[in-house]
Every structure is written in C-alpha cells, then in structure tokens.
Amino acid sequence: MSTNSAPTESAFPLSTPAARGRVIFVGAGPGDPDLLTLGAVSAIAEASAVVLDNDNLRAIFDHPAVTVGDTVPVRVVEAQASGKPLPPSGRARSVLKLAADGGRVVRLVAGDPFLDAGVADEAAACARGGIDFEIVPGVSSLTAMPEYAGIDLTEAGAHFVRTGDNITKTRAAQWASTGTLVIASTARLIPEIAAGALSTGRPAEDSTLVTIHGGSTDQSTFETTLGELADLLTDKDIPDEEPVHVIIGPAVSQREDLVWYESKPLFGWRVLVPRTKDQAGPMTNRLRTYGAHSEEVPTISVEPPRSPQQMERAVRGLVEGRYEWVAFTSVNAVKAVREKFEAYGLDARAFSGLKVAAVGKVTARALRDWGIDPDLVPTGEQSAAGLAAEWPPYDDVLDPINRVLLPRADIATETLSTGLSDLGWEVEDVTAYRTVRAAPPPAPTRSAIKTGKFDAVVFTSSSTVRNLVGIAGKPHPQTVIAAIGPQTARTCEEHGLQVDVMAGQPGAVELADALANFAAERRDQLMEAGEKVTKPSDRKPRSRR
Incomplete structure (x- = not known):
C-alpha cells in the first residue's frame, strides 16, 4: 500500500491578487421600468454604488423587482458649473473613484448604453484608467x-x-x-x-x-x-x-x-393609496400596469404592544410545542412575530411541527419570505371570516393539541377567534402590535385630497377609511372611491363617501383590477357618447356626497 505525502508549502504557491473594480454600464430602457432586462436587475442588486444619468431614473427603484442595498450610494453623475454635462473623461473620473477599491459600480443610463446614451467614450476612458467595464444592453428609446x-x-x-x-x-x-x-x-x-x-x-x-x-x-x-x-x-x-x-x-x-399606451384605462390617473410604500407594493405595481400614478399616504402607524410579556410567553409556547396552529391575519402580525423571534436568536425552523394559517395571499407571501409555507390560505374570501369558514374543526383523535395562537392587532375584531372557538378550538389571542393613527400628510397632499386633484382613492380596510378622513379630511365628491370589500364599503358610506367600485374578491391586486375595469367602462361610455375622454379630476364636480 502506498501513501501520499503531504505537499510542501512551495508546491502550491498561493497569491492574493488585489481587488479589481468594475464599471457596468446598464441600459434602463426608455422610461418604463418593466422593460429592464434580467441582467440589469441583477447588476443593480449586486452593485456597490449606482451612478445615474439624471434624477428621473430614481423611479426605477420603486419597481418591486429592483433591489439595491441599504448602504449602497445612489447618486447622479456630476455636471459642470454651468449645468451642462461633463465630457466623457470627466464622467469617467467620478465613476473610477467609486470603483478604485474593487467596487462594482453600476452606471445606469436611459435607453441603450451605446445607441442612446453614447457612453462609448466614457467606457473607453474607464479602460484607460485601469478599470474593466461591462455593457448590459437596454431597450433603445x-x-x-x-x-x-x-x-x-x-x-x-x-x-x-x-x-x-x-x-x-x-x-x-x-x-x-x-x-x-x-x-x-x-x-x-x-x-x-x-x-x-x-x-x-x-x-x-x-x-x-x-x-x-x-x-x-x-x-x-x-x-x-x-x-x-x-x-x-x-x-x-x-x-x-x-x-x-x-x-x-x-x-x-x-x-x-x-394607440395603446395612452389608452390604458387608468392612464394618467393620480391614485391615492392609504398605505405605506412597503404594504402597497403589489397594488401600486398593478395600478402602474394600467397607467396610473400612485401616491402612498400612510394612515396607520404600527407600534409594539404596551406590555411585551404576552408576546414573550407566546414565543416560548411556540418553541415548547404548546400550540397546534398559528394563525396570521396580517403582514404586520408576521413582522411582529418575526422580529420577536430574531430578538431571541430564533428563525423559521422553530415552526417545525406547527400548522400555520394565513388570512390571504399577501400575508402568505410574507410568511414564505420568512421561509414558512402556510398550510392553510382561504381559497374564497380572503378575510378573517373567509379563513374561519375554511378552518377544519377540532378532532380530538387527529389533533393532539387543541390550542391556536392568534397574534394580531390590538383593535382586531373577534371574527376569527369566535369562529375557531365554535369549531372546538381553544384560541389564545395575543396583542402582537398596536395600530395608531399616523401623522397627517403634508399640506399639499391634504389640499389635493379635499379639492379633487386625486382621480381615485383605494381603501383596503375600514381603518384606512377612518384614519384617512381623520388625518386628511374627506376626498372630494368627484374622486372615485374604491373599496376592497363590503365591510370597507359600509365604513365609507358611514363617513359620507359614495362607493363607486368594489373588488369582486377581497385583495389588493383584485381591487386595482376592479378600478381599472371601472375606468375602462367609463372610457368606453365617453367615447360612445362622442365626448372627450377625461380623468375624474378634470370633470365638473358631482354634488356633495
């Protein structure tokens, strides 16, 4: 039997070359962020710095498919003192500084880098400066x-x-x-x-x-x-x-x-979304595909519960196997439990052996982002009542434990808790977070709401109705009011708002689709009557609601 002797250190000489920076010229397309290529999205996600041609390109970062690191600087390329663009060599120098220490600098330009932005001289200047460059072609304007x-x-x-x-x-x-x-x-x-x-x-x-x-x-x-x-x-x-x-x-x-683009049903509409930007992502993205410009106005501020003991006991009970089910009725509930887990050094593996339910698709997506695939998501109405309607009854033979953990907001209704109790389950309600009214929006936004500058408002819950009216006043009568479901519609009516649109199925994306269908019918009616197609904000005011 032969043996292999260990190689000496000199047999495999190792070297650690210095980090080399790269400049990646990325074509952003003509203005529609949906035209970004997969290569562009990947380059932006991996960038150590992003340099833009102009401020208009910042809108790209609102697209849900585009991510940029929290600490990654995003800046506009420098200009001359006169305001005119720097020559290619000058633009290259500012980019080279960012790449000097081995960084991956994305140089984001409108259209296609060579055909539209004319960056060939700038790229050549980068090469002369000792920095490699790449080109990610974009759709030419x-x-x-x-x-x-x-x-x-x-x-x-x-x-x-x-x-x-x-x-x-x-x-x-x-x-x-x-x-x-x-x-x-x-x-x-x-x-x-x-x-x-x-x-x-x-x-x-x-x-x-x-x-x-x-x-x-x-x-x-x-x-x-x-x-x-x-x-x-x-x-x-x-x-x-x-x-x-x-x-x-x-x-x-x-x-x-x-004509197709400017004929989109919501083209040019200014739509008010009473949610935070993080919560409104799927809805605003769908509204944009119909041509709308969305503006998010937070109406609710989420804060920790006044006493943390309830949540601490719940987390301990989850780890110790106290519950058979955990039911999440909002993205905020998922976020609150996740933050508490992470504070204790726990992760999604602690849910092993538990059954998890989500009130709807958006909450289910938040769970999957955490690494948890929910066992139950209602296929019909996506609400507390819809979840209760599809929840299995307690079976003392099949279910070893009869307890359900329900982490929720302090102002949540008893609909789900009551429904599960009627099915034989023992429900432990835990206040995972508190919802308080957000600060009023800026004065120009409040004025636009009251004077009819918004074409539509989309309400996704009764609380968004109450809080928007409380912090900003009632929308103008000519503004189209869209509600996510019957309960939200009733709350609108209680506040004197005439509901024009209601989603066929309760969901943020479904509400955006319903508003687009309403606008398409309105457009077709105006055209059939031989009238000019205008936005609601352009029309003569209706009588007060």
Missing part, C-alpha cells in the same frame, strides 16, 4: 418610443436619428429620402429639427408627432405638422434639456388605430 406612441414603422421606410447640438444642412440632407423620420433629441432643439427637415424639401404638411416623458405614466404625445413643429412646445413649459422624440412622415397617420 429610438425603437420603443414609436411603439409607445402607437406608430407602426415596419412599412414606413423609417430612418432613425439621434441629434446633437448642431443640426447642419449636411447632416439633415439624408432626411429627405426617407418615408418616416424618427428623431431622438431634446426640447431645446425642436426648432432646429423643424428647420433642418424643411430645408431638405419635406412639405410643411408632413404629419408630425412629438412625445415627451415617453414610457412613463406622464407620457404626453402631441400631433402637429412639420410647418408648425417649431412653435409646438413654446407654451408647454417643458425644460430645454427634456428628452423628446419626434416622428415625421406617413406612419404618423396610422396612430389613431394603434
């Missing part, structure tokens, strides 16, 4: 914006142009031969674009389209002619450096049949 405006370019002989500061006759000469011209530029250069196109012999009657804030819920599209293009934005109060897309030519005439 040159091709996306016509589609967002409802323009089909497949048979239009389209020519794509990105203009700089000097639109010379030589550069504009090629514009004459194309059927449809797509130009990406800034608002300041629109008069020069018009002059350049006319100088090539294009007729002043050429159909022309101008889109600003493309791909966002603020998108606006203006139809005009080439001859009137130069004066189009003079009274629109649009900043000189605002990105614009100009389309000139025959394809513009097809738009009437293909």
